[in-house]
Amino acid sequence: MLKKSVTPLLAVLLCAPAFAADVTYQKDIFPIWDAQCSACHGAQSPYIGDFLKDEGKYIKQLKGPRMDTYANLIYFVGWPDTGALMRRLDDGLGRADRKPGNMYEHLGDTDAERQANFKLFKAWVGEEGWTHKHWDAAGGVPGISRAELEKIKVKY
Numbered sequence: 561m562l563k564k565s566v567t568p569l570l571a572v573l574l575c576a577p578a579f580a581a582d583v584t585y586q587k588d589i590f591p592i593w594d595a596q597c598s599a600c601h602g603a604q605s606p607y608i609g610d611f612l613k614d615e616g617k618y619i620k621q622l623k624g625p626r627m628d629t630y631a632n633l634i635y636f637v638g639w640p641d642t643g644a645l646m647r648r649l650d651d652g653l654g655r656a657d658r659k660p661g662n663m664y665e666h667l668g669d670t671d672a673e674r675q676a677n678f679k680l681f682k683a684w685v686g687e688e689g690w691t692h693k694h695w696d697a698a699g700g701v702p703g704i705s706r707a708e709l710e711k712i713k714v715k716y
């Protein structure tokens with residue numbers, strides 16, 4: 561009896577950290593990006609350096625900066641565009657106004673799908689590395705610290 565009820569709990573406890581540690585760009589993140597983000601952030605979109613030269617024009621064409629490779633994506637996680645991915649994809653549940661980032665809606669067609677994909681992105685960056693901070697102090701919030709940067713995982 562005891563064994564029966566304890567086993568599923570143990571399985572959950574043992575799987576949770578493994579899940580977080582095993583999330584990789586190649587296995588988990590690229591497929592989500594390909595399905596949900598590539599239409600506006602794919603190879604047809606401008607490199608961020610070019611995007612910033614004429615943001616208004618590209619936004620009108622529904623083109624965001626290109627994020628079609630690992631290198632082009634982590635630009636928006638650690639540096640130079642520190643925290644951009646986390647601010648834009650956040651589900652907002654940790655905020656007082658519960659307002660999600662403006663790219664959260666693209667994570668899926670249903671609440672369940674958006675939450676599942678959000679959790680994968682969060683596990684990929686790292687629960688503890690999931691910060692909204694910028695590189696420099698902004699809006700009264702200090703810039704990211706070295707210790708906080710070290711919590712970012714983004715495994716390839």
Ligand code: HEC
Binds near residue numbers: 619625644667
């Ligand atoms: C319908 C088109 C569209 C889709 C789909 C889309 N985006 Fe975007 N995204 C944009 C546009 C346009 C911008 C630039 C305007 C803005 O900053 O909101 C942008 C901006 C961003 C930024 C901020 C970039 C910066 O300059 O700091 C991030 C990060 C981002 N998107 C991530 C994603 C991710 C991840 C997905 C998939 C889950 C996604 N987007 C899906 C159109 C889209």
